[in-house]
Amino acid sequence: MAALRRMLHLPSLMMGTCRPFPDSLAGSCLADRCLWDRLHAQPRLGTVPTFDWFFGYEEVQGLLLPLLQEARAAIPLRVLDVGCGTSSLCTGLYTKSPHPVDVLGVDFSPVAVAYMNSLLEGGQGRTPLCPGHPASSLHFMHADAQNLGSVASSGSFQLLLDKGTWDAVARGGLPRAYQLLSECLRVLNPQGTLIQFSDEDPDVRLPCLEQGSHGWAVTVQELGPFRGITYFAYLIQGCH
Numbered sequence: 001m002a003a004l005r006r007m008l009h010l011p012s013l014m015m016g017t018c019r020p021f022p023d024s025l026a027g028s029c030l031a032d033r034c035l036w037d038r039l040h041a042q043p044r045l046g047t048v049p050t051f052d053w054f055f056g057y058e059e060v061q062g063l064l065l066p067l068l069q070e071a072r073a074a075i076p077l078r079v080l081d082v083g084c085g086t087s088s089l090c091t092g093l094y095t096k097s098p099h100p101v102d103v104l105g106v107d108f109s110p111v112a113v114a115y116m117n118s119l120l121e122g123g124q125g126r127t128p129l130c131p132g133h134p135a136s137s138l139h140f141m142h143a144d145a146q147n148l149g150s151v152a153s154s155g156s157f158q159l160l161l162d163k164g165t166w167d168a169v170a171r172g173g174l175p176r177a178y179q180l181l182s183e184c185l186r187v188l189n190p191q192g193t194l195i196q197f198s199d200e201d202p203d204v205r206l207p208c209l210e211q212g213s214h215g216w217a218v219t220v221q222e223l224g225p226f227r228g229i230t231y232f233a234y235l236i237q238g239c240h
Contacts, residue, residue, distance in 0.1 A: 049119055049126065050088040053164040054197060055226045057092025063221070063233060064159075067193055068099040071158045076100030076135050080157040082145035082184060083165030085112050090138060091119065091129060100135035106143040106151055116140040145169075146179045152187045160184050163197040166205075174208070181212045189238070196234040197223070209234055 042051075050056070057064075071077055077099065081090050084105030093103050107113055117140050122128030129138065143151050145165060162184065170177035184194050198205060202220045209218045216236045223231040 050091060051086045052088055053085070054199065054229075054231055055224070056088040057096070058088075059226055060089075060197065060223065060233070061092065061096065063195075063223075064093065065097065065099070067159060068097060068101065071192070076102045076133075076137070077159060078157045079103045079159045079161065080152070080187065081105045081161040081163075082148075082180070083107055083162065083168065084116070084140070085109070086115055086119075087163060089161055089163060090116070090140070094131055094136055094138035095129055096132045097136065098132060100133045102136070103138045104151070104157075105138075105140045106145060106148070107140075108142070108144045110142050113140045113142045146176060146183055148183045148187050154186050155189045157187050158189050158192040160188050160192070160194040161197070162195065166196050167198050167200060177208070178212045181209070185213065185216065185236070191238045193238075194236040196236075197231060198234065199229055199231050202232060202234075205232070205234055209236060 068077055079090075079093060079101050081087070081103070084090050084107050087105075090103050090105040093101050105113075105116060118124060119126065120129050120138055120140065131137070141151060145162075146169070162180075166177050166180060169180050188194055196205070196209070206218060206220060213236050216238060219235045219237070221233045221235065223233055225231075
């Protein structure tokens with residue numbers, strides 16, 4: 001959580017109904033939609049239209065593209081990014097993957113979803129995003145990752161991405177994080193892969209994932225360091 005703590009130390013987020021967090025995080029705040037609505041409403045600095053916790057698509061494409069190459073049972077491959085925010089994961093996959101993908105980003109912040117839909121469609125004078133493969137598609141939906149019933153039926157995605165969402169949800173209590181994990185595994189194809197990206201140490205995260213993922217294989221890969229911080233990719237996979 002070191003990187004998340006560092007990035008959440010923003011003066012503009014210390015006002016309003018969320019409790020302030022100077023050096024330590026108020027855990028319930030990270031599970032509060034108002035915090036993320038205000039964050040995603042902040043003006044974008046420079047020419048980069050997206051905002052990424054931890055890192056962006058470029059840093060993990062070397063991990064993601066081989067998985068897309070291997071999982072060719074469904075064409076296009078269905079990808080779900082839970083808690084997508086305004087990250088470049090969805091847009092990067094859509095615009096740069098040479099493999100056909102059907103990408104859905106969900107977030108409980110309507111501000112984030114509206115912004116990403118505008119970015120996709122070329123709003124505010126921008127150029128609309130173009131797919132890296134002619135069969136690829138990208139959609140964004142307002143939904144709570146802890147209750148994906150309105151998003152998809154069981155086993156309908158081949159790849160699920162969670163970049164910092166477990167970290168944020170867990171600050172509101174581990175039962176919420178386990179509910180998130182349960183929903184992800186419910187909509188994941190039995191032969192698919194769920195990846196959680198985090199800076200949380202494997203000694204802490206792996207026991208939680210193993211407890212909540214009976215019947216699935218849980219492994220970890222080290223990523224980075226990026227900007228001086230080491231991250232981890234926690235892979236939860238069915239039988240291939």
